[in-house]
Amino acid sequence: MEGILAVWQRDVIKFFRNRAQLIGSFAMPFMFLILFGSGMSGAMSSMLGGGGESGALAEFDFVQFMFPGIIGMTVFNTAIFSALSVVQDKEFGYMREILVSPMSRVSVAIGKVLGGSTVAVFQGLMMLIFVPFIGVSITISMVLQLIPIMFLVAFALSSIGLLIATALKTAQGFQMVIQVLIFPMLFLSGALFPLNGLPTWMDILVKINPLTYSVDMFKKIILEPEKMDPALRQAMGLDIEVFNHVITFTDEIIAVSILSIVFVVLATIRFNKAEA
Numbered sequence: 001m002e003g004i005l006a007v008w009q010r011d012v013i014k015f016f017r018n019r020a021q022l023i024g025s026f027a028m029p030f031m032f033l034i035l036f037g038s039g040m041s042g043a044m045s046s047m048l049g050g051g052g053e054s055g056a057l058a059e060f061d062f063v064q065f066m067f068p069g070i071i072g073m074t075v076f077n078t079a080i081f082s083a084l085s086v087v088q089d090k091e092f093g094y095m096r097e098i099l100v101s102p103m104s105r106v107s108v109a110i111g112k113v114l115g116g117s118t119v120a121v122f123q124g125l126m127m128l129i130f131v132p133f134i135g136v137s138i139t140i141s142m143v144l145q146l147i148p149i150m151f152l153v154a155f156a157l158s159s160i161g162l163l164i165a166t167a168l169k170t171a172q173g174f175q176m177v178i179q180v181l182i183f184p185m186l187f188l189s190g191a192l193f194p195l196n197g198l199p200t201w202m203d204i205l206v207k208i209n210p211l212t213y214s215v216d217m218f219k220k221i222i223l224e225p226e227k228m229d230p231a232l233r234q235a236m237g238l239d240i241e242v243f244n245h246v247i248t249f250t251d252e253i254i255a256v257s258i259l260s261i262v263f264v265v266l267a268t269i270r271f272n273k274a275e276a
Contacts, residue, residue, distance in 0.1 A: 003103040007111025008118065011085065015119045025078070025123055029070045032192070033063065033130055063134045065236055067127075068218035069191025071146075072153070075124040076186060076211060079154035080178055082116025083161030087174045109271040113158040113264055120154035121147060136222065145221045152256055153214040159263035166270045189215045194237035207242055210259050213252040216240055220249050 016022075125147070131138050161178070168174045186192075188202070189211035198206060206212050216238070219225070225238040233239060240247045 001107075003107030004111040004114065006103075007108055008115040011082065011112065011115025012118055014085075015122070022126075025074070025126065026129075028077075029074055029127055029130070032073070033066055033070050033134065036066075061135070064136050064223070065194070066192060067130070067134055067136050068222045069189070069215055070130075071124050071127045071150075071222075072189070072191050072211070072215040072218050073186060074127050075120045075150050075154050076157055076182060076214070078123040079116050079120035079157035080161035080182055081175075082119055082158055083112065083165035084171060084174055086112060086162060086165040087168055087171045090169060105272045106268055109162060109268045110264070112162055113155060113267065116158035116161065117151055117154040120158070121150045124150045124154075138222065142221055146218070149217050149221065149253075152253070152260060153217070156210070156214075156256055156260040156263060159260060159267045163263060163267040163270055166267070185209050185211045188212070190219075190237055191215045195240070196234075196237050207240075210256065212240065213247065213255055216247070217249060217252050217256075 125143075128138060128143070164177055164181075165174055168177065188206050188209050190206070191211070195203075195206055195212070219236075219238055223236070223238070225233045225236070228236075228238070
């Protein structure tokens with residue numbers, strides 16, 4: 001436990017000391033949410049049949065729809081890119097010092113995953129600073145629900161990042177692999193656009209994409225679809241069906257939990273066999 005805590009503490013302290021990263025973390029969400037979201041709001045409402053109408057679809061607000069996805073995008077990127085420090089530590093020789101120490105490699109791996117998960121939760125919570133500007137109502141109850149869900153999702157993504165990082169030797173290679181992996185998954189998760197009217201082959205990719213269910217959990221907490229008109233809920237793509245079964249919040253927690261367990265085990269085994 002001391003080894004896990006030491007590695008976790010190092011990654012968290014590095015995050016809070018890196019002011020450039022703290023400030024820069026707002027740039028991409030701001031661009032997507034304020035510029036892209038505001039600019040596309042009218043067009044998306046019109047395409048969904050809500051432009052200028054008085055029905056339920058007239059209430060469609062693309063910026064509010066995107067907000068849970070922006071939180072998800074922030075958590076995903078921060079969590080999976082947290083493993084970049086593993087590759088950087090290899091390049092600078094710091095990882096060799098850690099691996100030859102009495103500290104268990106399993107402790108190092110779990111500490112890295114926990115550190116990345118914690119930082120991702122902080123980054124996700126920082127996105128709540130946009131709430132007053134977009135008209136989303138966030139309660140303390142929602143925040144308390146978001147924190148464990150963010151951590152669960154971040155834990156899964158950090159484990160995936162660590163698994164990839166242990167197989168690579170350069171930071172450039174890691175960044176390239178992650179970009180090729182994470183961006184298609186992000187765009188197919190429903191974070192930025194409603195998942196309606198997709199071709200069959202793309203709909204299949206959406207259904208097997210773990211980020212789809214992660215984003216959907218954020219949406220269900222923040223947007224409260226159970227209080228929406230069914231037509232509006234359907235337009236926003238908030239009812240995901242797999243084999244004629246509407247996926248519930250509990251189903252998504254179970255699915256992401258299983259994913260977390262599988263990848264943290266794989267990442268720990270791979271890291272335990274990795275060379276410095």
